[in-house]
Amino acid sequence: MEEIGMTPDVYPVNDFGPIMKGLVIGGLGIFHVFTAQFAIGGGMLMCYLQYLSMTGRSNAARIFLDSYFKFLVLLSFVAGALTGVGMWLTSIQVSPRTIGLMVDAFHWVWGIEWSFFCLEVVAGYAFYRYAKHLNDQARLTLLVLYSIGSYASLFWINGILSWQLTPGEWINTQSVWAGFFNAGFWPSLLYRTVAALTVASLVALVVVNVVPGFEREQRTELVQHIAYLLAPMVLMPVLGAWYLFTMPADSRGWAMGGSVAITLFLTIATAASAVIGLYAVLGLLWRRLYINGATALVLVFLAFGATAGGEFVREGVRKPFTVRDTLYSNSIHIREVAELRRHGLTERGDPYPLRDAATYPTDQLRQGALVYRQQCSACHTIAGVNALTELMATWTRDQKRLNIAQLQRTKPFMPPFAGTPAEVEAVVQYIEWEQKKRPRTWAVPQEGLERQALLAKLRAFLDEAGTEPADAHTRAVAWYQRGQRK
Amino acid sequence: MDTLFPFGLPDPTAFYLVLFVATLIIHVAFMNYVLAGTAYLAFGALWTRLHPAAPASAAKYAPTISGILTDWMPAMLSAAITAGVAPLLFVQLLYKYEFYTANLLLFNRWMFILPVLIVGFYGLYVLKSEWLKARPPWVRLVAALLPFGCAVFVAYSWTENHLLSVAGADKWQAFYVSEWQVYYEPQLIPRLTVWAFGSMPTLAVWLGWQMWYRQRAGEPADVGTVPHLSQFALVGIGLTLAGALGYYLVTDDRTRGAFFTNLAGPYFGLAVLGVLLQIGAWWRQRTLTAFHPQLLGLATAGVALTLTGMSVCREAIRLRELGSERLTELAGKHAEVLKVDGFWAFLFFAALNLAACVACFVIVWRGWKPPDSPTSVSPTA
Numbered sequence: 009m010e011e012i013g014m015t016p017d018v019y020p021v022n023d024f025g026p027i028m029k030g031l032v033i034g035g036l037g038i039f040h041v042f043t044a045q046f047a048i049g050g051g052m053l054m055c056y057l058q059y060l061s062m063t064g065r066s067n068a069a070r071i072f073l074d075s076y077f078k079f080l081v082l083l084s085f086v087a088g089a090l091t092g093v094g095m096w097l098t099s100i101q102v103s104p105r106t107i108g109l110m111v112d113a114f115h116w117v118w119g120i121e122w123s124f125f126c127l128e129v130v131a132g133y134a135f136y137r138y139a140k141h142l143n144d145q146a147r148l149t150l151l152v153l154y155s156i157g158s159y160a161s162l163f164w165i166n167g168i169l170s171w172q173l174t175p176g177e178w179i180n181t182q183s184v185w186a187g188f189f190n191a192g193f194w195p196s197l198l199y200r201t202v203a204a205l206t207v208a209s210l211v212a213l214v215v216v217n218v219v220p221g222f223e224r225e226q227r228t229e230l231v232q233h234i235a236y237l238l239a240p241m242v243l244m245p246v247l248g249a250w251y252l253f254t255m256p257a258d259s260r261g262w263a264m265g266g267s268v269a270i271t272l273f274l275t276i277a278t279a280a281s282a283v284i285g286l287y288a289v290l291g292l293l294w295r296r297l298y299i300n301g302a303t304a305l306v307l308v309f310l311a312f313g314a315t316a317g318g319e320f321v322r323e324g325v326r327k328p329f330t331v332r333d334t335l336y337s338n339s340i341h342i343r344e345v346a347e348l349r350r351h352g353l354t355e356r357g358d359p360y361p362l363r364d365a366a367t368y369p370t371d372q373l374r375q376g377a378l379v380y381r382q383q384c385s386a387c388h389t390i391a392g393v394n395a396l397t398e399l400m401a402t403w404t405r406d407q408k409r410l411n412i413a414q415l416q417r418t419k420p421f422m423p424p425f426a427g428t429p430a431e432v433e434a435v436v437q438y439i440e441w442e443q444k445k446r447p448r449t450w451a452v453p454q455e456g457l458e459r460q461a462l463l464a465k466l467r468a469f470l471d472e473a474g475t476e477p478a479d480a481h482t483r484a485v486a487w488y489q490r491g492q493r494k
Numbered sequence: 495m496d497t498l499f500p501f502g503l504p505d506p507t508a509f510y511l512v513l514f515v516a517t518l519i520i521h522v523a524f525m526n527y528v529l530a531g532t533a534y535l536a537f538g539a540l541w542t543r544l545h546p547a548a549p550a551s552a553a554k555y556a557p558t559i560s561g562i563l564t565d566w567m568p569a570m571l572s573a574a575i576t577a578g579v580a581p582l583l584f585v586q587l588l589y590k591y592e593f594y595t596a597n598l599l600l601f602n603r604w605m606f607i608l609p610v611l612i613v614g615f616y617g618l619y620v621l622k623s624e625w626l627k628a629r630p631p632w633v634r635l636v637a638a639l640l641p642f643g644c645a646v647f648v649a650y651s652w653t654e655n656h657l658l659s660v661a662g663a664d665k666w667q668a669f670y671v672s673e674w675q676v677y678y679e680p681q682l683i684p685r686l687t688v689w690a691f692g693s694m695p696t697l698a699v700w701l702g703w704q705m706w707y708r709q710r711a712g713e714p715a716d717v718g719t720v721p722h723l724s725q726f727a728l729v730g731i732g733l734t735l736a737g738a739l740g741y742y743l744v745t746d747d748r749t750r751g752a753f754f755t756n757l758a759g760p761y762f763g764l765a766v767l768g769v770l771l772q773i774g775a776w777w778r779q780r781t782l783t784a785f786h787p788q789l790l791g792l793a794t795a796g797v798a799l800t801l802t803g804m805s806v807c808r809e810a811i812r813l814r815e816l817g818s819e820r821l822t823e824l825a826g827k828h829a830e831v832l833k834v835d836g837f838w839a840f841l842f843f844a845a846l847n848l849a850a851c852v853a854c855f856v857i858v859w860r861g862w863k864p865p866d867s868p869t870s871v872s873p874t875a
Binding site (some may be wrong): 061 | 673860
């Protein structure tokens with residue numbers, strides 16, 4: 009049986025210039041997650057406000073609710089919905105094989121998520137258009153349906169996203185439900201729930217200060233009511249720790265100091281959340297302070313920073329995979345590496361020739377450029393963000409040969425090199441050529457015994473490192489292979 | 495592949511194709527409202543700008559239609575986008591490599607549909623805002639043209655993407671090397687015009703029902719609205735047929751032949767029958783002063799038949815372009831994908847959510863406050 013996602017198709021690869029592909033999808037993803045969380049938490053907040061209004065606990069809640077909902081529709085229904093579609097299209101640009109595998113494996117789950125999204129849109133627009141003409145019970149029912157739709161969207165998509173890091177038994181069984189209810193599912197869901205409540209509440213605190221027509225007492229009353237929905241933030245440390253605990257050990261290691269960038273982003277997310285949490289608990293809930301629009305806006309920006317940091321960590325700790333123990337970041341399947349060591353990707357045939365093929369002085373450089381395009385360009389650029397020329401600026405040629413051949417040892421969050429010794433040498437030459445600003449002439453590769461000796465040395469480097477990911481993954485891979493044998 | 499759609503296809507392929515076509519039809523129904531609706535508003539604004547002294551004839555009907563369109567357009571675009579997610583999912587299951595390749599080849603140009611859609615979407619909210627009513631005429635004109643321009647760009651891009659996805663490996667390679675991000679072939683514009691002009695009769699049906707509902711609710715009907723909308727639909731059908739003629743002239747025998755295969759021929763017949771039903775319904779409707787549900791029902795059935803027939807023909811052309819060898823290869827992948835769990839859960843939740851969506855309308859219907867109830871509470875109350 010052909011395994012899902014094992015298609016041998018080679019896709020055209022685009023050059024994003026100096027921008028790392030991850031930055032494009034990350035930037036869009038952070039904005040989308042933030043607006044989606046706003047929509048989800050907003051639904052719960054509005055149910056609460058409608059309840060306050062119809063039970064006589066707050067006179068201002070109804071007016072505020074209608075204003076807030078317009079804001080939510082304009083931001084979430086437009087930019088939020090379209091960036092959701094945008095995530096799909098951007099994922100295709102960055103890693104078509106990854107999104108293809110996700111669609112194949114979870115298309116019915118995606119279908120379920122879509123059906124709840126339909127409910128969210130229908131209930132949302134029904135409230136948006138007719139709320140002013142409806143009785144309280146109808147308003148509350150529509151808001152509850154809207155909240156169910158939006159929260160269920162989170163529930164279902166969360167299973168797919170957390171599966172990418174902790175696919176668990178899915179690797180052996182390909183069972184949708186084993187993959188969906190994975191180790192990270194519940195902590196991730198609960199953490200995102202609290203985050204959604206936080207984002208929606210903070211935006212509400214801004215809106216309270218912006219909507220005209222309220223007396224100061226009414227604004228104060230609303231602030232105090234809204235602040236209750238920030239209370240669950242006290243659970244964030246526990247939920248965050250739980251989520252970290254469910255991560256594979258190596259992934260947790262990146263976040264806890266193993267990778268400076270990931271640790272830094274985790275620190276930013278934690279610090280921003282802590283500031284918001286402390287302000288909410290000590291200031292708004294305990295001291296019952298009022299919050300003005302400017303302060304609320306600062307807290308919204310902090311929440312955006314926390315979301316950005318959190319999403320960076322979530323994406324980063326998956327390295328070197330996009331789907332753990334299945335697909336590497338460069339879209340090479342874990343089981344393809346051994347074969348690619350024998351017959352490389354460039355030798356297997358890439359139907360898309362280099363666009364600037366004529367500018368390369370030698371065939372070896374052309375081959376190196378293809379290797380870079382297929383294996384490196386998903387996460388690196390040549391001379392922009394995370395540039396290979398900069399990362400290897402101080403390495404000697406032999407260092408490059410060793411470090412690229414043994415990539416997973418060079419950096420444990422790198423995948424193993426999936427190519428032949430000739431491809432290692434080609435990409436080394438290509439990077440050096442780029443480092444020297446693409447001169448018109450370049451040394452023709454050695455021939456005869458000298459070349460054979462070099463390739464034998466590179467083969468030894470490759471064999472020594474093996475075809476499996478870094479040591480931290482060895483146990484998981486062995487377990488996966490045992491499953492395959494069954 | 496030479497049996498009536500979808501029966502001659504391998505079961506998994508047929509299953510996903512039926513789902514794809516069914517969801518695509520729903521998406522197209524909403525999308526047509528947006529495409530033709532933005533066009534109506536744009537050309538209406540242009541007409542008003544060019545003939546400021548002679549609005550009297552238009553005033554008989556335009557305010558009603560324009561009012562409905564500006565009011566409903568954001569919701570309908572939202573519905574079109576939401577409904578578009580399902581066929582977007584199924585097209586990835588069916589033709590993953592082809593679809594992804596076209597996406598990648600068009601690159602930035604393709605991705606540009608996202609900001610364009612966002613601008614167009616917000617433009618629709620601007621169109622219905624009170625703020626715009628107080629602006630000078632040229633601002634109102636620009637505001638009306640903007641969403642239409644965005645809709646046309648997105649429609650063009652999808653047609654371009656679709657044609658590139660079936661162009662084949664040789665053209666893909668050449669396109670990739672050329673570094674072009676705009677794909678063109680002679681059938682693109684005629685094909686686009688068929689779908690774009692075809693949106694006019696679909697919009698007419700939507701609007702007909704909306705105005706019939708207002709009529710039923712006792713709102714006074716504008717004199718001339720019924721014949722105007724009927725003429726709009728008939729002109730749309732005429733333009734669609736002209737576009738179809740152009741499409742026939744520029745396409746090759748292979749493409750034309752797809753319409754007359756056993757796979758798609760009967761569906762093409764349904765599409766033609768649908769057109770005839772629409773012509774009959776609107777021709778009769780144009781002589782009346784009020785919208786008749788039976789005639790609207792007939793026109794709706796005609797639109798449904800035409801959309802269904804043309805959607806199947808669209809797939810028949812694609813299958814023919816891919817060829818039987820590729821289709822066999824794809825069928826194997828579809829069979830693998832079909833083994834994935836979750837269909838029954840999907841069916842359960844889809845039915846549940848459909849019921850919940852219907853419930854939203856019932857809630858609005860039943861929860862309507864009596865006219866003497868206060869509609870809002872003063873902020874200072």
